[in-house]
Amino acid sequence: MTDNTTFDDLFDHQPEEQQRPRKKKRVWRKVLVILLIIVILGVLGIGLYVWNVGRSFDDNANRLSDEQVFGKQKKGDGQDGGTNILLLGSDEPMDKVDVNDSRGLRSDTIMVMHLPKDGGNVQVMSIPRDSYVDIEGHGKAKINAALSYGGLPLAVSTVSDFIGTDLDHVAIIDFEGFKALTDSLGGVTVNSEQAFEKNGYTFAQGENVLDGDQALTFVRERKSFKDGDFQRARNQQAFIRGLTNEMISADTLSNPKKIQDMVKNFAPYMYVDSGLDAKYISSTAFDMRDVRPGDIEFFTAPVSGVGTSPDGQSIVNVDEGELKKLRESFKNDTVADYVQNAPEAHL
Secondary structure (H helix, E strand, O other), X not given: OOOOOOOOOOOOOOXXXXXXXXXXXXXXXXXXXXXXXXXXHOOOOOHHHXXXXXXXXXXXXXXXXXXXXXXXXXXXXXXXXXXXXXXXXXXXOHHHOOOOOOOOOOEEEEEEEEEOOOOOOEEEEEOOOOEEEEEOOOEEEEOOHHHHHHHHHHHHHHHHHHHXXXXXXXEEEEOHHHHHHHHHOOOEEEEEOOOEEEOOEEEOOEEEEEOHHHHHHHHHOOOOOXXXXXXXXXXXXXHHHHHHHHHOOHHHHOOHHHHHHHHHHHHHHEEEEOOOOHHHHHHHHHHOOOOOHHHEEEEEOOEEEEEEOOOOOEEEEEOHHHHHHHHHHHHHOOHHHHHHHOOHHHO
């Protein structure tokens, strides 16, 4: 694919990591990486390998033009309220999607990553795909329908309206990318809140070592749970924790070939806006060099339970009072404070 033809559902800290020699701490600190990498771009900016790894990412990731991502919407600059990055998980192989018309496509996973201006802790918000919101030109509908109705620009503007401020960057991952990244690590240990079975796989309550196919099933399943989409979001977050723990392990950080292979295998499944490149990530990683795994907070957008739409669809109702507070926190770069004070049901 060429630049103009490509269409261009993640962390507990490990106490033992805090005892690592100073050199290895610096390796982690130079990588917001693990955050931007895992969900957004694979593995970049790790220690001395940043240049080669970054070049590999730029060579293999799929780049979208601003028009394809934002349409006529003006991109935010990340100056007023930190940086907000939209992360989408595609239901379909992205190489089968028309770069200029993604209508009909839906997203199983919708997350917004907030990087504060002060380089402190990072917040990642999951938005249930059935959240009933306003979609410009279409009235009320499930938030994941925006991508189907109007392609990526409408999806971006809908999520931007939901959080009450601009989105600065966008990254889409083809779900096959989960498989590729997991397998490149030799499997990932994930802690499952509930036991369930799906696609011939059995997931026990507690620790499970997953290969790529199992990981894909784990992050996508929702029908096995009473609270469906909510448990799926928690499973996606649990997978990211396990993935991150594996990525910052000594076996990974000390193995340049393993790092290079991760990026090479994962990047082709990433579709990102033109500004989300190795140079940007490396710069952001430096600004956030004091971030630790325990500084990354996951939470769920404010909802008030499930319901039924006028046309009979099962939906997730948004808590409008809490949403107003959430929007203010995004505008004022106080999302960390919001997470600490939000009702427990939203976390």
